[in-house]
Amino acid sequence: SACRFSILPVHCRAHRQYLLSGQHYDFPSYRSVVHEVTQAFAAASREVLAVEAELAGPRAQPVLARHVRSLQELEQTRLATVALLQVMGTPGVSEQDPEKLHQLKIKVIKTMEAIGEVLQELRFDAESAE
Template identity: 35%
Template sequence: MVPTDFKALIQRFYHLQSERLETYRLFEEGHEAYLRTGPQYDFDHYRQLVHEITQAFCGISNEVLQIKEKLHRDFDRPDLSEHIEKLQSKEKEKLELTAKLQLARQRAQDHPEDEDCQEKIQEIKHDIIKNKETLSEIMQDFKYDSEESD
């Protein structure tokens, strides 16, 4: 493989990360729209959104894992493949936290008198912020290490 293949692989990885961010944005917008349908809630529509979002995340993750393998196997870059492994783990955690936050928001909307709901939302938001900081650090390490070979 020639170096341009390496660069193309790295660019594809960055593109997939952008797709992931866009998918989160769509997920958040869809959840906000779902909350606006309360208290009856249009669950069928929301379930379809969750299905589509899940498929999008699975497709992105599968391709990222293929890139991870290629970096390790074809380019002998276990360092980059390790960054991707850490990233995938943190992305999984971020998705779980996002789902928890959505459930907490619906609970808070359904039970406005329950002050614990707002507290729980703040806790989850704090965990998401910490998660995003870690993701950002992993991406910085990946960027640094991938450019090192230029």
């Protein structure tokens, strides 16, 4: 399942509940949770952008700022891919395409690996900057 890759377990639980609500899907409740998660992600994103700006400007750490930017972009890619996986898995939304689902799952895994690599580089460069 795509949810095991998501950093937003609340959204995943809500998606599962939505799918389990059967023939009369409870879309308003699901939409509400998606809105809350989106708001929380937007707030976190603003904080990350502020950290990036601080590193790029006053702290004069452009290498660290680039790492933070890369993490932000990779996280956006991962979240968009997980969301697409969830939509593709929703009954009645689209026809199941096993190959496309597999490709999207591989993309999530590769994105997670790239996030891990950037985090390692960030840790190393942050320790070197001290």
